[in-house]
Amino acid sequence: MKLSLQGVIPLPLREKVSVAKSGMWNSSVSFNKGEYIFVQAPSGTGKTTLIHILYGLRNDYTGEVKWQDKALTTTDNEALATLRTKNISVIFQDMRLFPELTAWENVDIKRRLTNTVTEAQANEWLDRLGLQAKKNSIGATLSYGEQQRVAIVRALTQPFEWLLMDEPFSHLDHANTKKAIDLILEIVKIHNAGILLADLDENNYFPYTQTVIL
């Protein structure tokens, strides 16, 4: 599934974008499935805005975002839901777990939508990221690092062609970051999917095929 942006300018950043040279905003770019894209951006330049726009959470922008030549602005809610369950997965910067559900339930509520990952598989992933003792803990009681790891596993429990990530390891230590990267890479390769990761500083988390300065 190809991702393309044509002249996209978020309305809140209109004035900033017009004076700055941007690799993503107000440009015509496209990325193919299987590519690993790193979007580097200082704070306030719209990393989270980019992820939200690509995921269809925001439509306050000019220009066009297209997933496989279908503009997001013309995609209805039902088609958008299909896109989010079968084609695009996301790891939010603010995790966005359900605070009243347990760690396991937060993963399972996503897993059940497509049922392409078994319970055993999902449990194993949680174990790999060191959450075996936290599966029955309510989301609101988890630390940020634990929440982030749950969000990572949740994002992997569906089929996808693109995995969007917004500062996915900001609350993890080096060891957990490594474990998360290994898991993500493993699953991404299974799906032959593309990655688009937005972060503040340069990094070598993944073997990026392209780096874009936002």
Add this chain to the structure above:
Amino acid sequence: MLKTLLMRTQHRSRLWAALLALCIGTTLLLLSVMIWWNFRELLYGKNQNDTLGSTFLIIGKRVTEQNMGVANATVFQQADIDSLKQAPQVQDVGVIASNHFPVYAMMGGKLPLATDLPLECVPDKFIDNMPDDWKWEPGSRTLPIIISSQFLDIYNYVFAPSQGLPQLSESSVKSIALNLKVGEGDSAEVFSAHVVGFSDRIGSVLAPQSFIDYGNKVHGKAGAATAPSQLIIKAKDPSDTKFADYLRHHDYATNSQNLRWSKIRAIVEVVTSATGILALLLMGIGTLVFILFIELTIARAQHSLTLLLQVGYSPHYLSRFMIQRFLPMVFGTVAFSMIITIIAQAVTSSIVKSQGLVLPLVPGWPIWAALVISTAILTMLVTRSISGAIKKH
């Protein structure tokens, strides 16, 4: 998990209150339709509730100074009867035929009685309290008669006390045999007459039509008038001014007391209609309360709804989930209301039965139609409300 996320904000007490409001509204609506339909059944139905459904009037041509003594001046010709059948509010017209032959009634024992007795007959459909054995065939010496219940009252409360005679109950009157000598001279015949019923509608002594016809034919006086001097009318609403004008125009006389009942009936009709409107209003309020409760539940789950949509749940899926939670509540409430209505109908039927009236034991088709329509409307409103509320997110 979805139930935890979307329905946990429901307070049980508020849910029950919303269901109660809906139940009260629906029940009142169904009951008002039941009342309206039962009223119509009593008035206009086919269950022989004619005492309520129509007013029966005895009319005759007014005797004036001008027509007094003029032969056939106060009898009804066929043209008069045909015209009356077309008059406003008139549902049916029956001829009251009287005997044109001498009838002499005799009774012995403790109640010595001997008198000339006028007999009349009306078509069977005009007789209230129709007895089972109301028939006579030529050759039979036993004659059933119906007397006015007023006659028994006059005897018991006026004549008997003044004459020191015993009062009589209806059953004792029915056990008395009355000898009727019909005709004169050698051709006279004697019949044994028995009272088989009492009429509140017709104030005379009735005999079966076949007996009057036989008597008139065999013992009737030559030249006696055969046209009727009285008619019995079944009218829907004799208080109608057009009907009153018709009677006045043709100079027909009737007992105006009978007109009062139709006015009371008209008032009851207005009251039942007003009850229906009120019930509809309460149903609307009950529905509104329930819908507001649903929207409040969804509004309280706003954060969870937003997250679910972001995680990939479709609005259609979430709407369906909520609809599957709330619609059974609606169906259960409506079913409960219908059960109350069915019980109410059964109770009403048994109560009116003791009054000599007939109502079906189960609710009539309008109540079932109201049930189906109100359920369909509720389903549509609940479904649209849920879909609309979720779409907003």
